[in-house]
Amino acid sequence: MLTTKLKVLAVLGASLMVGAIQQTNVLAQGVPDVILWDQKIGRGASFETNKAVPDLGRFNNRASAIQVNNGQKWRFYEGKNFTGAFIEIGPDEARGNLGRLNNRVSSLRAVR
Numbered sequence: 001m002l003t004t005k006l007k008v009l010a011v012l013g014a015s016l017m018v019g020a021i022q023q024t025n026v027l028a029q030g031v032p033d034v035i036l037w038d039q040k041i042g043r044g045a046s047f048e049t050n051k052a053v054p055d056l057g058r059f060n061n062r063a064s065a066i067q068v069n070n071g072q073k074w075r076f077y078e079g080k081n082f083t084g085a086f087i088e089i090g091p092d093e094a095r096g097n098l099g100r101l102n103n104r105v106s107s108l109r110a111v112r
């Protein structure tokens with residue numbers, strides 16, 4: 001009986017800790033640094049990141065609109081691993097026309 005109570009308390013404690021950690025993460029994250037869409041700004045499938053992406057994977061060559069947040073400037077490359085032609089977007093800019101990189105972005109990273 002005592003063992004059962006201890007187990008219940010342990011589970012409760014773990015649950016409370018997980019809840020606190022998740023709450024902290026939500027507050028720390030805020031708005032993603034970068035959001036890519038495959039249609040227009042705010043439309044279609046999207047890809048979000050807060051760190052450099054050397055290979056967009058499922059979103060490779062799909063982005064047609066990009067939003068850059070949190071006071072940063074990012075560079076978007078035609079090739080994987082930050083190679084080839086690039087465009088710069090930001091700080092705090094949403095662009096619905098990617099020009100020659102429309103449906104061609106393969107990697108991205110913050111600059112400066």
Ligand SMILES: [Ca+2]
Nearest residue numbers: 078104105106
């Ligand atoms: Ca590409």
